[in-house]
C-alpha cells in the first residue's frame with residue numbers, strides 16, 4: 001500500500017518554481033531516501049507532504065488520505081523531524097514530550113520513553129533553550145517517535161548528532177521499519193542514505209531526475225580505475241567509458257556495458273598499465289555524476 005503518493009505536485013514562490021511537476025510513490029515499510037543539492041526543493045516537497053505549506057498544483061495522498069482535506073487525521077499518524085528544531089525555549093524536555101503525547105491524545109509508554117531518553121542520553125529536566133544543537137535534535141527525534149507513528153519524515157535528522165547517537169538512531173529506525181513503519185529520509189549524508197535506504201528519489205532544480213532501487217543501481221554501473229604511464233583514454237571512450245577523469249598517472253571512469261569487452265581491450269594493453277581496479281559505483285559517485293554538470297544551475 002502506498003503511504004505517500006505525489007501526483008504532479010508543484011510549488012511556486014511568486015514567479016519562482018521551487019518544485020516542478022514531481023510525482024513519486026513511497027510504499028509501506030520502505031526506507032526511502034530523498035536527496036539533491038542545496039536549494040533543490042527537498043524541504044519544500046516535505047513541507048507540502050506535511051501540509052505546512054499549500055501546493056500550487058498536483059495531488060498529494062498520505063496514508064491513503066488526501067492532503068489537505070484530512071490534515072489533522074494524517075498529522076496524528078506521522079512523526080516529523082525538521083532540519084531546524086524549534087520548540088519553546090523555556091519548556092523542559094519532559095513537558096515537550098508530554099505536550100507531544102497530549103496532541104496525540106496518548107498517555108505514552110513510559111518504559112519506552114525512558115528507553116529513548118536513556119539511549120539518547122537526554123536529561124528530561126533541562127530546559128529546551130539551554131540544550132546544544134545535537135541535544136535539541138535528539139528531543140525532536142524522541143517527539144517524532146513517542147506516539148508510534150506509521151510514517152516518519154526526517155529532514156537532515158543526524159545534523160549535529162555524534163557518531164554514537166547516529167548509530168543508535170538508525171538502530172531504532174531499523175526496528176521501526178521491521179514493525180512496518182515507513183521512513184522518509186532527506187539527508188546530505190550519502191553514506192547513511194546508502195546504508196539504510198532501499199529506494200532513492202533524486203531531485204534537482206525542483207524537478208525529479210530519477211528514482212533508483214539502490215541494490216540495482218550500485219550493481220549496474222562499475223567504476224574503473226587505471227594506473228600507468230600511458231593511459232588508453234581514447235580506446236576506453238570508444239568502448240563506452242563515460243565520466244572519464246584523468247590525473248597524472250591515473251584515469252577513472254564509469255562503465256555500464258558488458259565487462260567482457262572492457263577486459264579484452266585492457267588485456268591487449270596490459271603492458272602499458274600498472275594497475276586496474278573495478279568497483280561498484282557508490283551513491284557518492286552517482287550523486288557527483290548526476291549533479292556535477294547541472295544545466296542552468298540555480299543559486
Ligand SMILES: Nc1ncnc2c1ncn2[C@@H]1O[C@H](COP(=O)(O)OP(=O)(O)OP(=O)(O)O)[C@@H](O)[C@H]1O
Nearest residue numbers: 013016018036037038039040041042043044045299
Ligand atoms: N518561502 C519561500 N519563499 C521563496 N523561496 C523559497 C521559500 N522557501 C524555499 N524557497 C526557495 O525554494 C528553493 C528550494 O528550497 P528548499 O528549502 O526546498 O531546498 P532544499 O533542497 O531543502 O535545500 P537544502 O538542502 O539547502 O536544505 C530554494 O531556491 C529556496 O530559496
